[in-house]
Amino acid sequence: MKQIFFIWLLLVVSHSLQGASGKEQGPAKPNIVFIFTDDQRYNTIHALGGHEVITPNLDALVAGGTTFTHAYNMGGWHGAICVASRTMLLTGKSLWQAQKIERDLTGLVSGEQLWVQQMKKAGYETYMTGKWHVRTDPSKIVDHVVNERPGMPNQTPEGYNRPLSENDTLWTPWNTKFEGFWKGGRHWSEVLADDAVSFMESAAKKPEPFFMYLAFNAPHDPRQAPKRFVDQYPLDKISVPASYKDLYPFREEMGAGAGLRDEQLAPFPRTRYAVKKQIQEYYASITHLDEQIGRILSALARTGKLENTYIIFTSDHGLAVGHHGLMGKQNMYDHSVRVPLVISGPGIPKGEKRSQQVYLQDVASTAYQMAKVDKPGEVFFNSLLPMARSAKVKSPYREIYGAYMNLQRMVRTDRYKLIVYPKAEKVMLFDLQKDPEEMQDLAGHPSHRAVLEEMKTRLTRQQALLGDTLNLEPVFRSPARR
Structure with a gap:
């Protein structure tokens, strides 16, 4: 893993020096490699605040590009948040508009064009491997599809409600008998890297630009990785989240109770030991994922395509894994709606961060601008390139909206x-500057009454903009709202 990291870091430096010389290589249009993970929280990269997480290759990507530190998913219309996230990504539609076409999405619905189709139309050779999870057949719209995966690897009964105690050792992440990511004999993250390397070696021999959609299932549960990765995370070195709770008080009313699959992974009530074990396996899965990303990035450089390639990295949403007494992503806390988002490539500043609030689905419009492709007129999301190139450019969003069902x-x-x-007729207000862990509800404080009214106005405005018809006035009028 260290060797891969140092090779890639050397290539990043080389990229910078060659770019400064003014020499251009490759086709007129740049290649675009989109790397998409599943369930990866915004601070699970060492270079982005995940001090307990080991991610040398993603750290190098951060050093070689620009990071958007406040990127969000807009939400979901059922428990599989990834379906909504990916449907928005591929169609360019905002949450409730995407929901309307998700049920019968075929790739061409009422003139709809998917992101990948637009790239193909613009002359790109298109590749896809890994998780797709929208209701259309990728082989009908992507030139090359290899190892299309379902929404998640199969879980087994042993993977739920665990661990019950320190003696509960029935499940281990490296035991291939549970299948999951091991189904087929080789871990799915490794298979995806194999696919990507093969694609790049083939593309290196062709003049056409390529667009690669590389969608890992990791670090989604079952959080499996070879033992050597789990061993890098001794339990005594793993911190319990500051917002840890044995039980979240509004879990049933907000749809994250015992009936939700994600929440069944750990015992009720939560225990600190169970949370630490879940985090251990989550981190191990991310470090194993990081090694595969290192293989992909090294292959890109080795095939001579690095100089004319943009790399976009993000995830479809975050994950609680013990924060606030929750395990899943079906909530509005930053640990579940906020993701890492890194862009590198020609003309992108290196080692810089942007704090403007954006949506992760902005990456598709960003790719359009990179490829000099006209963004379809009905696409809601916006290119990140102006902000990447200058920290002074303001976000196109006055505020960020989020929703989960009704x-x-x-x-x-x-x-x-x-x-x-x-x-629950519950309203909560958090000061994110003073309380980034979202632990101090200020909604009942008289000193924040004006802020509460302003935020209500902002939410109402977003509902009108996005076609959200849920009436919240009874909640705001209720005496129980605080």
Whole structure:
């Protein structure tokens, strides 16, 4: 793993020096490699605040590009948040518009064009491997599809409600008998890297630009990795989240109770030991994933395509894994809606960060601009390139909106976040500058009454903009709202 990292770091430096010389290589249009993970929280990269996580290759990608530190998923219309996230990504539609076409999405619905189709139309040779998870056949719209995966690897009964105690050792992440990521004999993350390397070696012999959609299932559960990765995370070195709770008080009303699959992974009530074991396996899965990304990046450089290639890295949403007493992503806290987002390539500043609030689905519009492709007129999301090139460019979004079914709503600014649970008649307000872990609810404080009203206005404005018809007025009028 260290060897891969140093090779890639050397190539990043080489990329910078050659770019400065003014020499251009490759086709007129740049190649675009999109790397997409599943369930990866925004701070699970060492270089981005994940001090307990080992990610040398992603750290090198951060050093070689520009990171958007406040990128969000807009939410979901059922428990599989990844379906909504990917449907928005591929169609360019915002949450509730994407929901309308998700049920019968075929790639061409009422003139709809998917992101990959637009790249193909623009002359790109298109590749896809890994998780797809939208209701259309990728082989009908992508030139090369290898090892298309389902929404998640199969879980087994042994993977739930665990560990019950320190003596509960029935499940181990490296035991291939549970299949999951091991189904087929080789870990799915390794298979994806194999596929990507093969694609790149083939593409290196062709003049056409390529667009690669590389979608890992990891670090989604079952969080499996070879033993050597788990061994890098001794339990006594893993911290329990500051927001840890044995039970989240509004779990049933906000749709994250015992009936939700994600929440069944750990015992109720939560225990610190169970949370640490889940985090251990989560981190091990990410480090194993990082090694595969290193293989992909090294192959890109080895085939001579690095100089004219943009790399976009992000995830479809985050994951709680013990924060606030929750395990899944079906909530509006930053640990579940906020993701890492890194861009590198020609003209992208190196080692810089941007704090503007954006949506992760902006990466498709970003790729359009990279490829000099006209963005379809009905696409909601926006290119990140202007902000990547200059920290002074403002976000196109006045605030960020979030929703989960009709059970949760959220709006946030650079400083404040408002969360609403309609069934519980609960409104929460957080000062994100003073309370980044979102632990101190200020909704009932008289000193924040004006802020609360402002955030309500912002949420109402976003609902109107996005076609959200859920009526929240009864919640705001209820005496129980605080």
